[in-house]
Amino acid sequence: MASPIQPGSGLGSGLNISSIVTALVDADKAAKQGQIDRGTTSNTASISGIGTLKSLMAAFNKTLTDLGSTTNSQFLGYAATTSSASVLGATASNTAVNGNYVVNVKNLATASKVTSAAFSGGSTSAIMAGTLSIKQGTSTYNLDIKAGATLQSVRDSINADASLKSAGVSANIVTDSFGSRLVLGSTTTGKGSDISVSGIPELAIDGSKVVGTDSSPMAATSAGAIGALAIDANITIDGMALTSKSNTVDKAVSGLTLSLVATGTSTVTVASNNDGLKTSIQKFVDAYNALANGITSLTKATLDSDGNPTVAAALTGDALPRSILSAIRGPLSETGAGDKLTVLAQLGITTDQKTGALNFDSTKFTAAMNDKKLGGEVQKMFVGDAGSDNGLLKRMQKALSPFSDAGGVLDQRTTSLNKTKTKLTNDQAALDRRVETLTSVLTKKYNDMDTLVGKLKATASNITSMFDAMTAQQKG
Incomplete structure (x- = not known):
């Protein structure tokens, strides 16, 4: 805040009005300013x-x-390591026991991927209305395909269906030299997880029929499983054979979960995880x-x-x-x-x-x-x-x-402190306004006093001059 007090002494009185006003204003605001300063320091530190x-x-x-x-457990009592991480990974739980296991992965579990016959008109090819039934294992999912549908809109309907999405089934369009095909895939692996499609003739897919092989090369009308049917994983553990529908094997060895990555052999070592x-x-x-x-x-x-x-x-x-x-x-x-x-x-x-x-x-x-x-x-x-x-x-x-x-x-304490901070800011603004007003009032009063003193001095000087003149005349 700029001070309205101008430096210098009063012309009439000779008093330093600026210093007098400053001293009076400082004395008036000292107590409140000290209170605000102490409160601000404490409040800032607390915040x-x-x-x-x-x-x-x-x-x-x-x-x-x-x-x-x-x-991602951080307190497992046992740790499992593999001699070949490119073949499989292993995780031990707290029910595991120390030991070594030789695991031979003969083949991984695979998922179903099937294709429809080709549409020469591409992704905008018209599809007749009807109920499209997609079957996987013992589950069947029905979609209502409305009039005016295209191959692309059917794909979008499949991908938007919540039930199919939760089952891991998705669709896409793949275009080869014969045209565009509706291709469905799944994240579910293992024998018996093949996908079949029925209900709309031009999209019908027999998931048990394999296409795209040397014995059954791909043609415009080819529809079925691409390359092979879905199969189970086949592994041996210390020579003992077993199959798994998933590439995550968690029931073969007590307390040990195997994550199959590729064919090959790897030794799994389970030891204390100190x-x-x-x-x-x-x-x-x-x-x-x-x-x-x-x-x-x-x-x-x-x-x-x-x-x-x-x-x-x-x-x-x-x-x-x-x-x-x-x-x-x-x-x-x-x-x-x-x-x-x-x-x-x-x-x-x-x-x-x-x-x-x-x-x-x-x-x-x-x-x-x-x-x-x-x-x-x-x-x-x-x-x-x-x-x-x-x-x-x-x-x-x-x-x-x-x-x-x-x-x-x-959070409650922070809110309370912020309210106190706001109050202190408002208190400071109010004090600044009071100081400005008081300074202006005192300055005017002292300036008025100085003017009055100046006038009285001038009057006194005139009277003195008159008496001096009269005294001189009498002497003359």
Whole structure:
């Protein structure tokens, strides 16, 4: 705000009006300005502190979510490796046992792909109205094809059908030297999954008939399975033969899932996953300590050489951070859902009584894995039973949800602080307006006083001059 006070002394009085007005205005606003400044400093620090707290909790919650993934488990007690990843992949669950298995993939399971006869008119060829029936295995899907349909619109209708989409059936148009064909494929593999189409004669496909081979070369009227029928996968495990409709084989070896990639032979080795478990546990410990130490830094004041607090932290004296620390510490002391593994101390995880951070003793962890054979229960302790919230990670997220959820305690605190910030801004604007008004009023009053003093001085000077003139005449 530009000051209306002009520097210099009053012409009439000789007083420094600018300094007088400034001193009076400063004295008037000092108390309120100090209150606003202190409130702004505290409010800014609190907003920054709550923002940092939100970031810390978001990072911690993300780590808990990643570690608790049910599709990419981070706490498997056993690890499976293959000698040839180009042939197959392998994943061991907590029910696996140590061992080696020689797997020979003779052929992969394949899916059905069928074609209609060719349409010389291309994708815009007219298709008669009717009910198109698509059969796969024991399931039949009916589509109502309306008058005016084309080969392209039939394809679009198939791809838009929710039932076919969920069954993994899709359609496209492929054009060869004979014309355009409706080609249907499926993600379902295995013998008996061949697709057949009926109901509209020109789109009829006998899925049990193979076309496009040396014995049955492709012609304009060719309609059927392209190249071969769908078949099961054929493999041997340590010489024992088995078939699978899927290229994911999860019931051949207890606790082991095989993902078939190509024909060939590969050795699968199943062993304790100590390194993987240790890495996942360390991630949990590091994430917990980052949150706990971050909260401590937001609340702990800077101390001088005598140990006395000098500079307050952003949230010093605030009860909210202590409430969050208490919430995340609660689940640590609760008994887990496992049978033999029930508390974190069995894995070498303990709480530092001075700092509140977690310590991870790798020696105790190794003993728990090798001597006590607890590796298979680590996942149950951290993730819990399938479909339940009894794992440590879920219990921690549940404890933190009142603070971190949308509309929770942190959001409410942020809203409150922003309202206070707005009020402080308005208070400052009001004070600035008052200062401007007061400055203008005082300046006018002192300028008026200065003008009056100037006039009185001029009058006094005139009277003095008159008396001086009269005195001179008398002497003359």
